[in-house]
Amino acid sequence: MRELQGHYRVKINQDLSPKFKHLVLEAPDLASVIEPGQFVNIRVSAGTEPLLRRPFSVYRALNGEVELFYEVLGRGTKVLAQKKSGDVLDVLGPLGQPFSLPPSGTEHVVMIAGGIGVAPFQILTDALEAHEGLKLTLLYGARTFEHTFNMDDLERNRCRIMIATEDGSVGVKGRVSRLFSDISWDPNATWIYTCGPNAMMAAVQEFAREQNIRGEVSCESAMACGIGACLGCVVRTVNGYKTVCHDGPVFGLHEVIF
Template sequence: MARITQLKTRIVCNRELAESYRYLEFESSCIAKAALPGQFVNIRVSGTSDPLLRRPLSIHGIKGRRVKVLYEVVGKATGILASKKPGDSLDILGPLGNGFNLDRAAPFSAKESNIVVAGGMGVAPLVFLAETLKKSKTQIAQAETIVLIGAKTKKFILCRKEFEALGFSVRIATDDGSLGFKGKVTDLLNSFCGKTRPGMIFSCGPRPMLQAVALAAAEKNIPAQLSLEEYMACGIGACLGCVVSTRQGYKTVCKDGPVFFGEDLIW
């Protein structure tokens, strides 16, 4: 497991992407060197006790010594984070958790592909995953990768260009049909799984979406790696505040996860 660092660092960039969606960059050569796709950082946004707890945000990518994060402003902590300027300090703990497994042997044939399924802000860790797949020499990384991105509406579709720049083909689903397929990204996944049999599915997004991905994968016996979101306190496996039920017993999302194989999860 990568070494966990706690540090005070400076914000390099913190800008709006679309309405409540924002992009953050901070410097940390330790985290930048150690981070694996699917891992996250736990950020303390204030020097006071309000909010008391750190907030988990996925590592979206690494640029030299810098760590990239995408986040949505949904409440107090992310609101405070959004008000910060380049040069402001930030207290970070990371990299945390167990990320995506790129070594697991999948039942591949030359025709099989990886499918990456992103729902809303769930796209954040999947860009880092895609960048790592592109560089990796493992069996999984040799297969073609298709990316499915879903959101409520066109303006919340993020990172399409990043995936395309890596050479991956991207399909879009929006609930209102303002871009791409009209409907859920899981409907798009089901139609893909009807035509071809992917070798591996990687996914991150809201829990109901992940459950639907797990179901689609189980029906076709396709391994699926799902990055879960759960309310967290310590972020390091100490408080048991984030446990989920698995076929191997209770597991912490922060330390054993956040990425789990769909076949192991009990919903």
């Protein structure tokens, strides 16, 4: 896949919840080639602070627009949060390997997300909702109410949503794994996608191994080049070290050694 580097106009950059923001870019060429699970690398500042681009999963790509969903954490995302409608951002993408479609025979897709790891699942359900007869469930683990958001667009994609929060302010109290017992897991007909903190994905991987269920993980790692050149983002896998930016971020569920 050829990467595009473009300068795209910000259409919307607004709060989606107390912790998360929603950025919409007018980027027709990019929107037309992005696949679910891919990401973009954004230069948030024209100066050197911060110097490195920041990677973000694509939340949705529709009608010539590329949407991101992000949490304000440090220097880069604080600068990004200040962008106004009409500002222009330098964006590199689409980057990385996309999610695969679930294999034939899959009847139930279970997406398991922790925090901002939920970002790639909107675009994924946009692609999967057309697959008639495929049941879609999202298990979402968040720290508090402030890390939840309006999930109507996911529900419109026929996605059943179950939430766990660490303080019990929304849904079940505890980690997302508390929700596992509420699902019926058929190893021959279930496919998992997961994205979130490594500890959560390790727990999902262990559970899936016990249940003999296959799927994919989308990994996060600090990045520099974003195009497979600096080896700054490698993760250990059963097939040796791999770059998250180029070989990933999507890997087989049982491939990454967390």
